[in-house]
Amino acid sequence: MPTERKLLSGDEAVAAAAVDAAVHLGTGYPGTPSTEILEAFGALGGWAQWAPNEKVALEVALGASFGGARTLVTMKHVGVNVAADPLFTAAYTGVTGGLVLVSADDPGMASSQNEQDNRHYARAAGVPMLEPSDSQEAYDLARTAWELSERFQLPVILRMTTRVCHGKSIVTRSAAESPRTPSFVRDIPGRVMVPAHARPAHLRLRKKLDELKAWGEASDLIVERPGGRALGVVSSGVTARHVREAVPDARLLELKLLHPLPIERIRTFARSVDRCFVLEEGDPYFADEIRAAGIAVEAKAPEYRFGEMSVDRVRRLLGLDTAPEPLPTKGKPPQLCDACPYHPVYSALQKLDCIVAGDIGCYSLGVMEPYRAMDTLVAMGASLGVGLGLRHVLPDAEARRVVSIIGDSTFVHTGVNGLIEMVYNPPKTGHVVIILDNGTTAMTGQQEHPGTGRTLGHDATGKFSLEGFARAAGVENVDVVDPVKDPAGFLSLLEGRLSKPELSVIVARRPCILAAADIRAWDRANAEKCGGCAGEA
Amino acid sequence: MGRVVNVVLAGLGGQGVIKASDILADAAFRDGRDVKKAEIHGMSQRGGSVTSDVRFGDEVLSPMIPRGEADFVVVCAASEVEVVRPLVREGGLLIPPDLVDVKLLSDRRSLNVALLGALSHHLDIQDESWIEAIRAALPPRLHEMNERAFRLGRSAAAAV
Numbered sequence: 219m220p221t222e223r224k225l226l227s228g229d230e231a232v233a234a235a236a237v238d239a240a241v242h243l244g245t246g247y248p249g250t251p252s253t254e255i256l257e258a259f260g261a262l263g264g265w266a267q268w269a270p271n272e273k274v275a276l277e278v279a280l281g282a283s284f285g286g287a288r289t290l291v292t293m294k295h296v297g298v299n300v301a302a303d304p305l306f307t308a309a310y311t312g313v314t315g316g317l318v319l320v321s322a323d324d325p326g327m328a329s330s331q332n333e334q335d336n337r338h339y340a341r342a343a344g345v346p347m348l349e350p351s352d353s354q355e356a357y358d359l360a361r362t363a364w365e366l367s368e369r370f371q372l373p374v375i376l377r378m379t380t381r382v383c384h385g386k387s388i389v390t391r392s393a394a395e396s397p398r399t400p401s402f403v404r405d406i407p408g409r410v411m412v413p414a415h416a417r418p419a420h421l422r423l424r425k426k427l428d429e430l431k432a433w434g435e436a437s438d439l440i441v442e443r444p445g446g447r448a449l450g451v452v453s454s455g456v457t458a459r460h461v462r463e464a465v466p467d468a469r470l471l472e473l474k475l476l477h478p479l480p481i482e483r484i485r486t487f488a489r490s491v492d493r494c495f496v497l498e499e500g501d502p503y504f505a506d507e508i509r510a511a512g513i514a515v516e517a518k519a520p521e522y523r524f525g526e527m528s529v530d531r532v533r534r535l536l537g538l539d540t541a542p543e544p545l546p547t548k549g550k551p552p553q554l555c556d557a558c559p560y561h562p563v564y565s566a567l568q569k570l571d572c573i574v575a576g577d578i579g580c581y582s583l584g585v586m587e588p589y590r591a592m593d594t595l596v597a598m599g600a601s602l603g604v605g606l607g608l609r610h611v612l613p614d615a616e617a618r619r620v621v622s623i624i625g626d627s628t629f630v631h632t633g634v635n636g637l638i639e640m641v642y643n644p645p646k647t648g649h650v651v652i653i654l655d656n657g658t659t660a661m662t663g664q665q666e667h668p669g670t671g672r673t674l675g676h677d678a679t680g681k682f683s684l685e686g687f688a689r690a691a692g693v694e695n696v697d698v699v700d701p702v703k704d705p706a707g708f709l710s711l712l713e714g715r716l717s718k719p720e721l722s723v724i725v726a727r728r729p730c731i732l733a734a735a736d737i738r739a740w741d742r743a744n745a746e747k748c749g750g751c752a753g754e755a
Numbered sequence: 756m757g758r759v760v761n762v763v764l765a766g767l768g769g770q771g772v773i774k775a776s777d778i779l780a781d782a783a784f785r786d787g788r789d790v791k792k793a794e795i796h797g798m799s800q801r802g803g804s805v806t807s808d809v810r811f812g813d814e815v816l817s818p819m820i821p822r823g824e825a826d827f828v829v830v831c832a833a834s835e836v837e838v839v840r841p842l843v844r845e846g847g848l849l850i851p852p853d854l855v856d857v858k859l860l861s862d863r864r865s866l867n868v869a870l871l872g873a874l875s876h877h878l879d880i881q882d883e884s885w886i887e888a889i890r891a892a893l894p895p896r897l898h899e900m901n902e903r904a905f906r907l908g909r910s911a912a913a914a915v
Binding site: 384 | 777815818819
């Protein structure tokens with residue numbers, strides 16, 4: 219039994235839990251702050267792979283789970299939006315092997331386009347949700363999550379936040395389980411969600427949740443920490459740690475099970491104290507449900523919905539510190555690396571005064587000085603659809619300036635759908651899409667993706683061709699160029715494509731400066747491994 | 756109960772701020788303390804400001820250091836010194852990058868470890884814990900250079 223204490227990040231702790239829980243398969247899409255989970259799982263010898271996007275990842279995990287295997291699916295909070303379609307119906311079908319979906323939320327938006335609070339997903343989809351407050355709990359609750367998933371035959375969401383994912387604290391692992399052998403047991407009414415099967419499945423789901431709620435009320439996932447009766451606090455996750463530090467004498471009800479909410483435990487707790495305060499990061503998820511159950515509690519002022527919770531904020535919320543909240547320290551914003559291959563692309567877009575529908579990745583930094591060359595950024599893959607919408611309605615002279623730019627990994631993620639739309643509903647002025655292909659998922663720390671032709675562990679595998687896909691989809695002009703080698707040529711190519719009422723894709727291919735040396739080393743190693751058969755890569 | 760020691764490490768993306776905080780957290784851990792560490796990575800890796808909080812003691816609760824409660828703030832970039840000064844508590848110490856003469860470093864990229872050396876002068880963490888943490892965090896070819904940088908930083912702090 220491994221009892222060694224280790225200093226681990228929350229992400230690494232989940233990976234260790236996956237190994238010890240004998241998880242067969244881990245899959246996901248890179249996204250801060252979740253990315254390191256699958257990398258660590260792979261490094262520990264787990265079967266870890268990147269999917270093109272979160273929806274596919276969840277579907278692969280669900281299939282494996284139907285086959286009886288334990289699975290892990292990881293993504294950042296906005297990734298759950300992409301995976302939401304299968305998630306909601308997976309709650310109906312249920313699972314056979316335990317399925318744990320990690321939703322890594324980013325309160326304060328350290329590296330995200332919104333600060334959505336994914337606790338709402340648990341209630342909306344009807345699945346259990348657990349939340350750890352440090353790395354040890356990330357380990358322990360992940361282990362519990364696989365057990366719960368199998369006991370109630372439901373997918374379980376392990377909700378983490380940036381501070382828990384990237385924070386480090388001490389972890390002791392517990393006994394490892396032995397893997398079981400997957401096998402298929404047919405269950406047509408349970409897994410084929412035609413309406414006649416789905417109606418009873420929905421009833422089954424609500425019954426499971428009632429059972430889970432009864433179990434949860436009495437479980438050790440609700441922790442009461444003793445304190446005086448003057449103040450009681452209901453909290454969860456890292457916020458509960460801030461509370462313990464800010465008001466060590468308060469009585470604390472710490473929720474590790476966020477859905478279904480143990481409302482009777484909360485009712486009893488609220489009665490046991492003179493003043494009951496609900497302290498949570500993000501939306502008033504606890505406060506609204508607790509008040510709806512007729513329990514009188516105080517909750518935070520609306521301005522504390524924004525940003526992260528902290529010891530300072532807890533003190534302010536409880537009236538222990540009445541000074542106005544200081545502005546956060548203002549440091550230097552991030553920027554494109556000096557040797558980034560995208561400089562000539564942004565320079566050209568700026569020179570031609572393009573209207574730029576942008577996308578998510580390092581290249582969003584093109585919005586900064588000196589280029590200011592991005593006009594929209596909404597969601598993964600949205601550059602295609604948004605660019606097309608602008609082209610459709612703007613007067614011709616303006617429409618002809620519209621360009622969509624998207625990174626290689628983002629294009630594979632959800633840009634492909636937009637490209638199909640472009641071919642199907644072409645604007646009358648045509649359209650120009652630039653795929654910024656730096657050969658890696660750069661922003662999240664240089665992960666592989668289907669377009670690199672290497673697996674999560676950097677071994678050679680099938681390679682999705684960006685230009686091949688564009689040609690096969692029916693795009694008229696498909697060019698592959700190196701913008702660094704010939705910036706003037708790139709500028710004139712772009713100018714030429716913009717002047718024609720045709721559909722064009724320009725793949726601007728040049729490896730990320732931070733990844734280039736690694737990419738060369740991996741390709742060399744792979745070529746040696748198979749005696750030159752990877753020659754064309 | 757031993758008081759919790761709060762250290763903020765600050766600088767710009769690419770300077771090894773996170774690496775330095777990993778080494779400090781690991782050294783305190785090897786020394787038998789409870790440790791928590793928090794930081795933001797992501798966008799900040801692209802040359803922007805980076806800070807990392809390391810807290811150690813008998814029991815650490817929140818991973819984040821309340822503003823104005825840092826005992827030590829170690830700064831790797833001159834441009835960040837004034838930005839992070841408000842994080843230092845009254846009577847706390849800010850260790851600026853120019854405490855160490857970079858010309859004396861065989862590679863200026865070891866400034867992060869040199870400043871840890873300066874910090875170590877003020878902390879009650881055993882030498883072997885520091886050295887083991889440095890070796891665990893870096894590839895063998897960089898050990899000697901970084902151990903030299905660590906000692907250089909420590910003597911610089913002792914000389915102040």
